[in-house]
Amino acid sequence: MIFIAQVFAYGSVLYIVLSMLLPILMPVGLKQKKITRLYLNERKSNVQKDRIKNFKHFISARFVRKLMSASTVARYRKIIDRLYLNINPEDIFLDQIIYSTTGLIITIILYYANPLLGYISAIFIILGWLYPVNELENTIERKNKNISLDFPSFYSMLYYQYSKSVSIYLSDVIKDYLPNANPDMAEELGVMLDNIEYGEEYALKTLKKRVPLHYIIKFCDIMETRLKGYDNIAQMAYLKNELDEFRIKNLEAELERRERKNSVLQMILIICLGIYIVIYYLFTIIESIKLFQ
Numbered sequence: 001m002i003f004i005a006q007v008f009a010y011g012s013v014l015y016i017v018l019s020m021l022l023p024i025l026m027p028v029g030l031k032q033k034k035i036t037r038l039y040l041n042e043r044k045s046n047v048q049k050d051r052i053k054n055f056k057h058f059i060s061a062r063f064v065r066k067l068m069s070a071s072t073v074a075r076y077r078k079i080i081d082r083l084y085l086n087i088n089p090e091d092i093f094l095d096q097i098i099y100s101t102t103g104l105i106i107t108i109i110l111y112y113a114n115p116l117l118g119y120i121s122a123i124f125i126i127l128g129w130l131y132p133v134n135e136l137e138n139t140i141e142r143k144n145k146n147i148s149l150d151f152p153s154f155y156s157m158l159y160y161q162y163s164k165s166v167s168i169y170l171s172d173v174i175k176d177y178l179p180n181a182n183p184d185m186a187e188e189l190g191v192m193l194d195n196i197e198y199g200e201e202y203a204l205k206t207l208k209k210r211v212p213l214h215y216i217i218k219f220c221d222i223m224e225t226r227l228k229g230y231d232n233i234a235q236m237a238y239l240k241n242e243l244d245e246f247r248i249k250n251l252e253a254e255l256e257r258r259e260r261k262n263s264v265l266q267m268i269l270i271i272c273l274g275i276y277i278v279i280y281y282l283f284t285i286i287e288s289i290k291l292f293q
Contacts, residue, residue: 099128
């Protein structure tokens with residue numbers, strides 16, 4: 001027992017000494033060094049990206065804006081406002097020029113290597129011009145699709161609360177639904193919640209302009225009418241029935257898509273199994289022929 005007590009005593013002393021000496025010998029731990037190094041590298045990368053971004057912004061504001069038409073500026077401004085991007089229309093136009101120029105350089109290099117490859121690679125010039133805008137438009141389509149799929153659930157909650165009581169605030173319904181919303185729907189509802197501070201009518205008008213989907217426009221019109229003092233529960237019920245049908249159609253389409261996907265997967269597995277069986281019996285026949293020779 002005395003020996004065990006001495007071991008614990010010496011261990012305690014050793015632990016205290018190491019605790020006091022380690023901060024002096026190793027003021028920063030390996031894990032902390034790694035975290036600090038990652039943070040510095042990320043910060044350096046962000047600084048480099050900001051420099052490139054500022055340089056591109058300077059070039060686009062100084063030279064590129066003069067090459068753009070008013071309709072192009074309006075179109076790109078609409079895309080930027082829809083996606084809440086911290087850029088200008090001329091920045092998108094500059095990206096188009098950069099990608100197209102890169103495609104042109106690749107085409108020239110491949111043309112001198114092989115004229116046929118040069119003609120084929122000329123498609124990169126067109127793709128480079130279309131890519132920046134198409135990427136943003138595809139993002140908008142994806143967001144609109146996610147919002148349209150999630151909107152019926154939001155409207156059902158709003159309809160049931162409004163049908164039970166007239167003293168319901170739209171902001172309270174939005175706050176109740178936000179935890180259950182998908183990221184794209186939550187983003188739009190968050191913006192709408194901020195705009196409600198300037199009035200519900202302003203928030204509805206900006207939502208209708210920002211997300212010009214059929215059901216959202218009807219929803220905004222109904223809510224604007226309700227703000228004027230009209231009892232339009234019947235119209236809200238009619239829109240709810242439309243949204244329920246829309247949700248059912250989406251579910252059926254998703255079910256059909258999954259069934260087609262499963263059928264294709266089963267067919268591929270059957271074909272792979274058939275190829276395996278054919279190869280197996282082919283090698284078996286070849287081995288049998290070798291035995292008789």
